[in-house]
Amino acid sequence: MKRTWYHRMLLSYLPIYLFISSVIILMTFLMISRMSQKEAENANRMFVEQQVEAVDRSLRAIDNMLIKELQFDDVIIKFFKNVNDPTFLLSYSVSEKINQLRSSDPLIDSIYLYRFSDRMVMTPNMLIPSDRFGDREFADGMRDNRSYYTLSEQRRYAEFPDQSNPVEVVSIVRQYPLLGEREGLLVVNVSLQKLQRWLEETAGSDRSYFYIQDKDGHKMAGINRSAGSSKGTEMSRVPSGYTGWIFIGGVLDGHLFQFASVLTYIWLICGFIIVGFLWIMFVTRRNYKPIETILDRIHHYSSQKSSKLTLEKDEFKFIDQALEALIERSQTYQKLHEEDMDIRRRQLFHDLTEGSRIMDREAWTAEASANRLPPGFGQTGFAIFEIDRYAAWTQAYNPKDQYLLKFVLSSVVKETADGRQAGVWSEWIANHRLAVVYFLQETGGETELHSLAEQVRGWVEGNLDFTVTVGLCANTGTIADLPDLRDEAVDALSYKGSVGINKVLLPPYRGGQGEPYKHLQNIRSFTQSFRLQEPKWKEQFTSMFEEIRQDLLNREEHVNLMNFLVYQLNKExxxxxxxxxxxxxxxxxxxxxxxxxxxxLMEELQPRLRELFEGLEAEIQALRENRSNSVLARNIRRYIEQNHSNPDLSLNHLCDEFDLNGKYISRMFKEEFGEKLVDYMVHVRIEKSKELLTRTSLSVQEVAQSVGYLHDISFIRAFKKVVGQTPGEYRKQ
Incomplete structure (x- = not known):
């Protein structure tokens, strides 16, 4: 008997053996190559760190020289101190000193002194005004800079405005004196070209490259610095803690890991050998056809039912194709069926809760059976689960997590009802609202409904990172009563802003005691005070929200009041x-x-709005302080507030008091506070009279005299015009 299967298996294992052996050998050589590369990287990093230290040491030496000269050199000190001594001898001495400092370090290109008092600049060649100095823009910028020490970015320096060949430099700037009131600057320009030559002399190499890069990524100087990703391999990147520059080093290609390159060619040949063995294995696999009968049956069936399945050269691919087609078709039918059922069930939910479709028990039984809903029940309840702080919730979770959490909430509602032998039908009627129809027992439906809602609310609070507020119907009913039950749940949920979140809410919450319109006058008073920037606006704001919270208003009423607040602010x-x-x-x-x-919640809205109004108040104050007449306008306003009881207080009186024209005062006051001067006088007197009417027992005539009215008739007429009722009526109210 021939050992056909043995030889076939042996032929199949042989490529695997060769492949594994090749991989082990390749990994060995790669490890050796990696170790060599690591050593090269360490050596290159040490080289780059030495260059960092050398450059930092040179720049520190220049800066230390500046500090020493600014502290102890009499010539430089005399230049900054003796502004009125324009002698040629002083200029010559300073010029000599600058040349001496410039020659003290090979990296220095130029030095100049900038004196703030007369805006004069001393260079190695001349003493000129700053407006004729070629580096004027940089010097003026450093004058506005309050830093004691500055190392500039890479820039171009020209001593004369029309100089055609500016020098690439970085500048070290020190103020004079080193501490105290700034009188001038000492600027040292370090030449990048000299830095380049210095690096080439001290660290030149034809096998590696090295360059310095500023904070913005621009190359400043280096060795073979034109080498990029196509010509060199970066190995080290060391930042300087002193300058903030990045020192980058590497090796030029052609000198790196040549041995590893040779290995690459060798293993490329090995790869072709491995491919040959894989081809042998492929041929061997083709000779193996133990499932020929199954293939024939699938092909016979597909030729009768579908033209999509054709017998491929690879019989396993053919089988896989047939199975995938069968699974895909089954999943498609199942998905279409589920989607159709979801759409029909959602539409039915909408029709029943909106009242556009009414069913009796017999019709419901048939519909429930078709849509996988509880067919039999005693009572029906309705609840709406609303996700609290939904805006923040959407920011905290991505769409995928939101979908998952909504699924969890729906599942908890169903599992809670299943544990109480109650049926449940839930649909998302909004992004943040889950509507639930409960099918309860014949008796005790209201108590059971509240218990189910409370159990779900407590579970969400204890196990998830968010909470829900539940709006319940007050009573239970039948399927035909669903529109009324839904309206009750929606009404209960509308009082969430007043009652609080993470609760189960039952209607009714208000018995007529909450009247939103009574808050309109408080809103008007607050917006007027805010416009006038009166300190009491914050107290009025707090009082306004406290009174709104005391009334059990629903969300629509809250929103209407807040929209009226926005309208009044727009108007003011x-x-x-x-x-x-x-x-x-x-x-x-x-x-x-x-x-x-x-x-x-209103208690969350209040601090948010207050924060915004305080920010707007600060903006208004900043804009007003920039005006030349702002202080005068505030003084006039303060004078009116302090002298409102003076009967002679009028526009003419203010003209005499402040020695200004009446039209100018009126226009300035209107521009500053948005209100006519005369109207503001009346406003101050009426507001003060309100306090006297409510807090004292003074007669109307006495109140009129206390706020600057000689005749009580004039006071009553003005009071009624502003308040809308007479002083007596206001006091009774």
Whole structure:
């Protein structure tokens, strides 16, 4: 008997053996090559670190020389101190000193002194005003820089404005004196060309490259620095803690790992040998056909049912193709069926809860059976689970995690109901709201519904990183009652902003005691005070929100009040300067609108809005302080507030008091505070009279005299015009 199978298996194992042996040999050579490369990298890094130390040491020596000269050299000190001594001898001495300093270090290209008091610049060649100096822009920039020491970026230096060949330098700048009030600068320009020659003389090589790179990635100097990724291999990158420059070193290609390159060619040949053995293995596999019968049956079936499956040369590919086609078709049918059922079930949910379709028990039983819903029940309840702080929730989780967490919430609702022998039907009616229909027992439905909702709420709080607030219907009913049950749950959930989050809410929450319109006057008063930048606006803001929270208002009423607040702020700020209006409309109005749109609780909205209003207040104050007449306008306003009880207080009185023209005062006050001067006088007097009417027992005539009105008739008329009611009516209220 021939050993056919033995030889075939042996022929199959032989390529594997050769392949593994080749890999082991290759890994050995690669390890040796890697060790050599590591040693080369260490040597190159030591070389680069030496260059870093040498460059830093040279620059530090120059800086130390500057410090010494600025402290002890009489010529330099005399140049900065004796501004009124323009003698030729002093200029010559300073010029000689500069030349002496320049020759003290081979890297220095040029040095100049800049005196702030008369804006004169002393170079090695001349004493000139700064406006005729070629490096004027840099010197003036350093004058505005408050730093005691500066090492500039790579730049071009020219002593004369029309100089055709500026020098590439970096500048070391020290102020004079070293500490205290700045009187001038000493600027030393280090030539990058000299630095280049110095590096070539001290560290030149035809096998490696080395260059210095500034913070922005620009090459400054180096050895063979034109070598890039195509000509050299980078091996070291060392930052300088003193200059902030990056020192980069490597080796030029053609000198690196030549031995490894030879190995590459050798193993390329080995690769072709391995491919040959793989081909032998492939041929051997083709001779093996133990499932020929199965192939024939699949081909026979596919020729009758479909033209997609054709007998391939590779019989395993043919089998795989047939199985994939079968699985894909089955999954497609299943997916279409599930999607169709989801759409029909979602549409049915919408129709029943919106009241566009009414069913009796018999019709529901048939529909429930077709849509995999509980067919029989005693009572029906409705709940809406809303994700708290949804805007922050969407920022915290990506779409995939959001989908997963929503699935978890739906599953918890179902599993909780299954544990109580209650049916459940849930659908997402909004991105942050899960509506749930509960199918309960005949009795005790309301208690059971509240218990189920509370159990889900508690589980989410204890096991997930977010919370939910639940709106429940007050009563249970039948399928036909779902629209009313839904309205009750939505109404209960609308009071979330007043009652709080992470709770189970049941209607009704308000019995008519909450009246949103009574807060409109508080909003008007707050916005007027904010426009006038009165200190009491913060107190009014806090009081306004406290009164709103005391009333159990729903979200729609909260949003309407906040929109009225935005409307009033738009109205009040429109009377201010164009700069303030632009700042409000482009920066703060979108943020306020976003906060109103995304809030969950009024107690969270209040600090957010206060933070925005305080920021706007700071912007307004900064804009006003930049105006020349801002201080005068505030003084006039303060004078009115302090002398409102003076009957003679008028525009003419203010003209005499401040020795200004009446039209100028009125226009300036209007531009500064957005309100006419006369209207502001009346506003101050009426506000003060309100305090007296509510906090004292003074008569109306006495109150009128206390706020600057000689005749109580004039006071009553002005009070009613502003407040909308007489002083007596206001006191009774």
């Amino acid at each position: 700020t429109s009377a201010l300067s164009a700069e303030i209006v632009e700042k409000w409309s482009t920066v703060y109005l979108p943020r306020v609108s976003e906060a109103i749109e995304q809030y969950d």
